[in-house]
Amino acid sequence: MKPIVLDRTRLGQYATCPRQAYLAMIWEALKAKANGLETFPWEKERIINVDPKLIEAMKAVIHQSTDSLLRECGTEIHDLLKQAFDECKNNLNLIPEWFVDNLPKIKPNIQPMAIRHARHAADLLSEYHVNILAVEHQVSLVIHPETATTPAVIVTMRYDLIGSGKGNLHVMDWKTGFKRLTNQEAAESFQAEFGAWLLFQQEPYKEINLLHWWYFETMWGTKAYARFDRLEEHPRLPGLTTEVAIQGRVLSAVDLFLKNCKDAWPLPYSCSWCEMIRFCPNADMSAKEIADDPKAYVDRLVVVTEWLKRQKAAATAWIKGKGPLAGTKVAYTRKVPQAKFSAGFEDLQKPKGPAKTGDDSIDGHFK
Numbered sequence: 001m002k003p004i005v006l007d008r009t010r011l012g013q014y015a016t017c018p019r020q021a022y023l024a025m026i027w028e029a030l031k032a033k034a035n036g037l038e039t040f041p042w043e044k045e046r047i048i049n050v051d052p053k054l055i056e057a058m059k060a061v062i063h064q065s066t067d068s069l070l071r072e073c074g075t076e077i078h079d080l081l082k083q084a085f086d087e088c089k090n091n092l093n094l095i096p097e098w099f100v101d102n103l104p105k106i107k108p109n110i111q112p113m114a115i116r117h118a119r120h121a122a123d124l125l126s127e128y129h130v131n132i133l134a135v136e137h138q139v140s141l142v143i144h145p146e147t148a149t150t151p152a153v154i155v156t157m158r159y160d161l162i163g164s165g166k167g168n169l170h171v172m173d174w175k176t177g178f179k180r181l182t183n184q185e186a187a188e189s190f191q192a193e194f195g196a197w198l199l200f201q202q203e204p205y206k207e208i209n210l211l212h213w214w215y216f217e218t219m220w221g222t223k224a225y226a227r228f229d230r231l232e233e234h235p236r237l238p239g240l241t242t243e244v245a246i247q248g249r250v251l252s253a254v255d256l257f258l259k260n261c262k263d264a265w266p267l268p269y270s271c272s273w274c275e276m277i278r279f280c281p282n283a284d285m286s287a288k289e290i291a292d293d294p295k296a297y298v299d300r301l302v303v304v305t306e307w308l309k310r311q312k313a314a315a316t317a318w319i320k321g322k323g324p325l326a327g328t329k330v331a332y333t334r335k336v337p338q339a340k341f342s343a344g345f346e347d348l349q350k351p352k353g354p355a356k357t358g359d360d361s362i363d364g365h366f367k
């Protein structure tokens with residue numbers, strides 16, 4: 001039987017919102033069909049009973065490209081970096097020179113943006129002193145072996161760059177979008193957690209207990225970093241090691257796939273980034289409003305922003321003369337200490353001091 005292969009994008013969708021994964025699966029199957037490409041047996045099975053109205057809505061736009069210029073540029077940068085590593089035989093010292101020779105050949109419509117990314121990529125690589133083990137490397141793991149009635153389930157991921165330090169691994173992933181991640185976001189991202197866990201499961205790395213994960217953000221020349229200690233306690237799941245905690249997250253995503261879960265977990269952040277939002281009736285309302293009619297949303301935003309400015313100006317004038325305005329849980333009041341008069345919300349349920357211990361992390365909890 002042909003195995004079911006789940007890549008990290010699909011697993012990440014299940015971990016974020018199963019409805020997104022479900023809609024993306026239908027979209028990809030229809031798109032593959034429309035382009036005369038292969039659809040997998042499990043995809044065929046799952047799209048048989050889909051609501052015909054949804055199929056119709058997707059088919060109506062199936063030939064529309066979802067690729068923006070930014071995404072096109074991102075793909076181009078990834079390809080360019082791969083080519084640079086190939087032709088320089090993974091010698092990081094040769095890559096900046098390679099860019100100088102090859103950037104002029106890139107498509108003119110994305111050339112200015114590509115030059116910016118390439119310059120940052122070269123700077124980031126110049127500080128990257130590890131022994132390179134693999135570039136653009138696919139790593140897989142069998143989660144469920146094949147049985148008499150079910151195909152094997154394999155999880156897989158492609159790594160941009162894997163390097164080795166002293167008794168540890170360094171993974172680097174190119175990020176070409178506008179978003180800049182904090183280290184906290186890097187540590188919590190499904191990609192980084194899954195990527196670390198998957199490498200920990202590989203035979204050659206069984207003895208490695210520490211993995212450093214780097215996002216190199218080529219738009220800005222910045223980095224986001226996460227550290228994964230296989231045997232240390234997971235920072236958000238006390239009592240579990242990092243490896244066991246991440247394994248739970250991965251296996252529950254696989255499980256959601258196997259159950260063909262379609263639950264919607266709308267959140268403003270995930271819905272705003274969701275490419276299936278136009279087919280989803282459960283989306284976060286604000287994100288949905290933007291997706292449905294971006295022009296009307298911005299026009300309304302202008303009005304609401306102006307209205308809000310006036311409301312705040314009136315409230316600030318009021319508290320200058322008459323003192324704080326108390327709501328149910330917060331007060332609108334003067335911010336202290338501030339040389340200039342400025343106002344903002346203050347939590348009325350904050351514990352009252354005095355609690356001047358000299359430790360900011362403790363004193364910050366008190367007024």
Ligand code: SF4
Nearest residue numbers: 017020271274280283
């Ligand atoms: S729009 Fe939101 S709720 Fe709907 S599929 Fe996407 S992430 Fe899930």
